[in-house]
Amino acid sequence: MQVTPLLDRLNRRATFETKGVLRILLILAGLIVVAGVLSRGVFFGPENLINLGQQNAMLTVVALGQFLVILTGGIDLSVGAILAISSVVFVLFQGYGIVPALALALLAAALIGLINGGLVTYVRLPSFVVTLGMSQITLSLAMVLSKGGTVYTGLGGAAIAAPIIDFYNGWLLGIPLHVVFALVVVGVVALYLRTSYGHFAYAVGGNRSAAYLSGIPVATISVLVFVLAGILAGVGGALFVSRVGLGDPQAAKWIVLDSIAAVSIGGASLSGGVGTVAGTLIGVIILGVLNNIMNLLGVPPTMQPAIKGLVILLAVFLNSGRREK
């Protein structure tokens, strides 16, 4: 009785997706027109568009991880802390070479994700509280590692390897490497969602019991999305190091709320089961364009949080439509 609606839902998903993405694209188009007009075309200048891309590559990667967790009906408040500890670990182990340092940073990130997923799935704790607690623990460990401050050099004084910084300044076919990289990650996550395990993620978020009764490995999927979110946040930490040139336990604290906002603007439901990669990407771009246009127009920083809050509410409202829960 519960299996049939589930299969129906999976079949009908394609049309749902298209409608949602179209609606959100309209919102973005509206915002871009407003941005272009208000900035008298400066918005469309190549320099500004490059800026826009480079500033939002990191958020894109982190938001995709957040999206996977939200898709299964959870939430991950620890992505900011994971990003921070990954940036610290990445810099601290520079002396061992880029690849081992990156591997260690991502390993730490994956491990925290694994603990998140394990506690949520096997002890059945609410993901909000688990990731809130893990966020505190992770931040505190990042501070212990960095002795409270920012880290510019690895243990023993090894400087941050040049290729890491070059990666931020590099280009491919006229596109900044960070943007290319973020788009590759978008592609990979989109491909993942086309695999059976990706479909399972939708099923788990849509109706956990029905998914279980249909033979879907619910526990594995639940843990997997948190691990993936951890790894993607860890990658975000590496991008942070590449962009800013240091590791920082206070890095990108804003990214938790912005990633959740981007996913929601993109049409994903916080109850799980609904949402698309394309929507999430567009959600990130909407937030990015909004920040960009406020800076272009010289909106004082004191007014920006209020405007951003209003736009988030408006965008989610316009995109919430009449969807059944």
Added chain:
Amino acid sequence: MNRNPSPARVRRWMGRNTSTVALVVIFAFGCVALPNFADKFNLSAIAFQYSIIGFLALGQLLVILTEGIDLSQGSLVALTSIVIATLITHAGLPTPVAILGGVLASTLLGFLSGLLVSRTQIPAFIVTLGMLGIARGLALLISIGKPISIADEVFADLGRSKVWEIPASLILWLLAALLLHYFLTQRRLGRHIYAVGGSAESARLSGVNVRNIKLLVYAMSGFLTGIAGVLWTSRLSSGSPIGGVNYELESIAAVVVGGGSLFGGIGTVGGTVAGVLIFGVINSMLNLAGISPYWQGTIKGVLILAAVALSQLRRADRTNVRGVARHASDSTAGPAKPSRNI
């Protein structure tokens, strides 16, 4: 209530009030292990600081009981303080009017959150996240981003005064908690809040006006946040547009450590009060013991996880690991409510 507490009754009471028992144990440990802990000054410092979080936690409890969440509290504290400071310092209004204005502003924004949560499809998380930005933005806008000092001595005394050596803010908070406890357990409206959190659909079918209950809890959270804002402003003797960041996370943690469930319908005022005090006591103990601030986050994080894990394990018989109802009677009731991953 029990005239002759038998061991079994005591055990049952302790099972229901884990957070209170934990508080007593931790407190006793602090008194024995740390020489300065039971000191009058230390205890009143805890009371001053945590009665503010305490007011926030009471509001947060109401919202969480309806399966909602209020992320705007920290920003509302800042907004309240800026409204009060502006009304006193710039507008020259009498202090009581200014206090009323501050509380009103916070209540109004809470009411707005409630309207959006109850009348639209936007999830509470996003509504209050938006409100977090809007309230912070308003505070920055009104104050042009700068703190506003308050010269009024009477107002400053409000948050620092003591009655019989007990901080007045603590007394105020405990009174509010008592009142709220009475409201939640004895009044029809209070019971409706539990009903909505237990199952909004059942509540609606039983004739409860679910939308208005949701509206009410966010407005009440705004009001209680306003009171917290008054105490906070009075302690600082100034309005600050950048203060109060992440206060909502502390209040959420306190409610959860006090046995509240983010799935709604479960949680008590007594547990929440104990949850707030546990954080206050542990915070003070960590500082007195000279634990590095870098490690304190780890200890508090582990505490939160342990507390939730404990209360979850006590309820664990309701569903199994995969979120499927274990009892045959539950599995026929459609999609199991605790099946969400959040």
